[in-house]
Amino acid sequence: MHCSALARRPQSHILSAHRLQTPPRSDDNRGMKPPPRLQALIEEGLIDTVVRQLMSGKEAMVYVVRCGDDTRCAKIYKEATQRSFRQAVDYTENRKVKNSRSARAMAKGSRFGRQQQEAAWQSAEVDALYRLADAGVRVPKPYNFHEGVLLMELVADEHGDAAPRMNDVALTPEQARAHHASLLTEVVRMLCAGVVHGDLSEFNILLAADGPVIIDLPQAVDAAGNNHAQRMLLRDVANLRDFFGRFAPELQKTDYGSEIWDLYQRGILHPDTVLTGKFTHKAGVVDVGNVMRVIDDARSEETARRLRMATPR
Numbered sequence: 001m002h003c004s005a006l007a008r009r010p011q012s013h014i015l016s017a018h019r020l021q022t023p024p025r026s027d028d029n030r031g032m033k034p035p036p037r038l039q040a041l042i043e044e045g046l047i048d049t050v051v052r053q054l055m056s057g058k059e060a061m062v063y064v065v066r067c068g069d070d071t072r073c074a075k076i077y078k079e080a081t082q083r084s085f086r087q088a089v090d091y092t093e094n095r096k097v098k099n100s101r102s103a104r105a106m107a108k109g110s111r112f113g114r115q116q117q118e119a120a121w122q123s124a125e126v127d128a129l130y131r132l133a134d135a136g137v138r139v140p141k142p143y144n145f146h147e148g149v150l151l152m153e154l155v156a157d158e159h160g161d162a163a164p165r166m167n168d169v170a171l172t173p174e175q176a177r178a179h180h181a182s183l184l185t186e187v188v189r190m191l192c193a194g195v196v197h198g199d200l201s202e203f204n205i206l207l208a209a210d211g212p213v214i215i216d217l218p219q220a221v222d223a224a225g226n227n228h229a230q231r232m233l234l235r236d237v238a239n240l241r242d243f244f245g246r247f248a249p250e251l252q253k254t255d256y257g258s259e260i261w262d263l264y265q266r267g268i269l270h271p272d273t274v275l276t277g278k279f280t281h282k283a284g285v286v287d288v289g290n291v292m293r294v295i296d297d298a299r300s301e302e303t304a305r306r307l308r309m310a311t312p313r
Helices: 036-043 085-092 100-108 111-134 173-192 229-244 249-253 256-265 288-310
Strands: 049-056 060-067 070-077 142-146 149-153 205-208 211-214
Touching (some): 036 049, 036 060, 036 070, 036 149, 049 070, 111 142, 111 149, 173 211, 173 229, 173 249, 229 249, 229 256
Antiparallel strands (some): 049 060, 060 070, 142 149
């Protein structure tokens, strides 16, 4: 049984934000020997052919696959040995685990518990993709999740090739302003749907033929149920400001993050809310612990940026 062909939405695209390797063009259908974890999808009739490997990162490997007449991506998750314990705790705070045995094992940190925790981390991305796609957010449309493999659409540029990361694109000031405004709209839509990306930056935004697409969501957090949601939202928006501000310097003076969160907390944030980028902070007691955590996050992010930039293509 072959997988059925599904109609593609213009905004439905996917590609991992990790290091993009130079692949053959998407019309190369000769295929390759499928890795064991993709062989299972072939046997289940979920995919027909593995065309090529698209990328390999510390958290996942992505392959281009054929499904009937469609070309898609298969994201194979690796064990998350590179994430720090503190980050995992922050991101997974208040995530619900339906199985009580799994919850107890995860709390104890047993081998089974670690396996269950990793499975929960992977399924969080799938859940977030469905939730945000239903809310009209420009995120990848998932087709199936089977044995640690997420089957999704392939993001493409105007030439039909794999779309570049935003970090790899030179922008005019006008383009920077337009993409920044577009992505702020998506951040607001996500928050209205109760989701904060948690790791949004130019490295996990792709410039598709019809505009930016937000990807990589295993660390997405519940805006109402996670005590770190505000800090993560502010960091996400600051990352957008800092990147696009390189091309349009006036964006560096904006404070959209604080404005968005304030409107959200007051219950008056809507997908069509008009933002100003201005916010007056109230004087009060400074949370030193939170400030230090923000500084640590900034240092860690800068280190990760330097490593990404230093990695040869």
